[in-house]
Amino acid sequence: MGGKGIVFGKIWGITLKLNPSWFIIFVLITWALAGSYFPGQYPAWNFTAKLSAGVITSLLFFTSVLVHELMHSYVAQHEGTEVKSITLFIFGGVSEISGEPKNAGDEFSMAIAGPLTSLVLGGILMAVWAVLRHDAGGPGQFIAAVSYWLGLINLSLGAFNLIPGFPLDGGRVFRSILWGKSGDLREATRTASQVGKVIAYIFIFIGIFLFFSGNWLNGAWMVLIGWFLDNAASGSYRQVQLNDLLKGHKVSEAMQGDCVSVTPEVSAEYIINEYALTKGQQCFPVMDGENLEGIVSFDSLRGVAKEARRDKTAAQIMMPLEQMKTVEPNDELGKVLSIMTEGDVSQVSVVQNGKMVGLVSRERLLSFIDLLANPGR
Numbered sequence: 001m002g003g004k005g006i007v008f009g010k011i012w013g014i015t016l017k018l019n020p021s022w023f024i025i026f027v028l029i030t031w032a033l034a035g036s037y038f039p040g041q042y043p044a045w046n047f048t049a050k051l052s053a054g055v056i057t058s059l060l061f062f063t064s065v066l067v068h069e070l071m072h073s074y075v076a077q078h079e080g081t082e083v084k085s086i087t088l089f090i091f092g093g094v095s096e097i098s099g100e101p102k103n104a105g106d107e108f109s110m111a112i113a114g115p116l117t118s119l120v121l122g123g124i125l126m127a128v129w130a131v132l133r134h135d136a137g138g139p140g141q142f143i144a145a146v147s148y149w150l151g152l153i154n155l156s157l158g159a160f161n162l163i164p165g166f167p168l169d170g171g172r173v174f175r176s177i178l179w180g181k182s183g184d185l186r187e188a189t190r191t192a193s194q195v196g197k198v199i200a201y202i203f204i205f206i207g208i209f210l211f212f213s214g215n216w217l218n219g220a221w222m223v224l225i226g227w228f229l230d231n232a233a234s235g236s237y238r239q240v241q242l243n244d245l246l247k248g249h250k251v252s253e254a255m256q257g258d259c260v261s262v263t264p265e266v267s268a269e270y271i272i273n274e275y276a277l278t279k280g281q282q283c284f285p286v287m288d289g290e291n292l293e294g295i296v297s298f299d300s301l302r303g304v305a306k307e308a309r310r311d312k313t314a315a316q317i318m319m320p321l322e323q324m325k326t327v328e329p330n331d332e333l334g335k336v337l338s339i340m341t342e343g344d345v346s347q348v349s350v351v352q353n354g355k356m357v358g359l360v361s362r363e364r365l366l367s368f369i370d371l372l373a374n375p376g377r
């Protein structure tokens with residue numbers, strides 16, 4: 001979750017996005033603040049004051065979530081991990097960080113950075129409130145009111161994220177500690193996701209209890225958070241299971257080796273008629289003499305308009321060598337899985353000594369996994 005969204009900015013090379021669900025929660029929070037919370041606390045305020053306090057507080061709340069995510073990303077980038085995007089959505093923020101952290105220490109600092117930021121922000125806001133809270137009116141009271149709510153929310157955000165259920169920040173901290181002790185990332189992920197599921201069920205259970213004791217809005221909210229946590233924990237657990245399944249298997253076992261090399265000058269039409277249609281081949285390394293220049297895939301052929309097939313050459317439609325995701329035949333098959341899940345890549349080329357020896361497509365990998373998971377069929 002969190003991949004899709006409306007781009008609204010870029011910081012440190014990280015794309016900032018808003019998921020459509022964000023707008024729902026933005027309106028709800030503004031409405032609750034301006035229509036109920038501020039009028040209850042400050043009955044003397046006029047309509048403009050209540051409304052602007054609601055909108056400003058709501059916007060600053062999302063800024064706090066963004067700052068929380070940015071601090072994760074800041075640490076990640078300093079540890080040499082690429083951060084592609086941050087998406088704000090209904091439950092907060094998600095950073096799209098490529099690859100697993102390199103070691104337990106790196107993961108620990110990256111995970112703890114977010115909740116610490118929220119706790120520090122919360123502390124500062126509460127201090128602002130403490131200084132201004134006796135102001136009887138005017139901007140001082142306004143700032144105190146906004147700071148109090150934001151301070152509380154940031155403290156809760158920090159505390160909530162420290163709950164040790166993977167993939168919450170606290171769960172990542174927990175996993176990094178287990179990982180540091182045992183040296184086994186998979187086992188640590190397994191344990192942390194299981195604890196994450198237990199915590200998700202506790203949320204759902206408390207939510208149902210609240211719901212039936214009359215506090216239905218908070219109850220429903222808790223159930224929703226629990227459901228989200230359960231999904232996230234199951235997702236990371238499945239990832240571990242897949243990696244376990246592929247453990248010990250090499251790229252060479254799943255690759256298709258029936259690639260036919262073509263020269264850079266041949267036309268798309270030629271490749272389609274001679275190889276793709278008649279022999280069902282799907283991978284065409286483009287070779288200039290002994291040198292691999294790139295690869296023409298089934299997808300790149302499909303992208304050429306019918307009228308243009310005669311004029312487009314292999315060199316024009318190929319994916320150049322620099323952009324290709326490549327593995328070696330003796331690499332772990334799990335490496336292909338991570339390349340595909342991270343980069344939205346549907347095929348990975350297998351290269352040995354500068355020569356292309358095969359291709360692993362998404363379908364190929366999926367049927368291989370299916371075969372491993374259901375050996376009896």
Ligand SMILES: [Zn+2]
Pocket residue numbers: 068069072114115161169
């Ligand atoms: Zn976080």
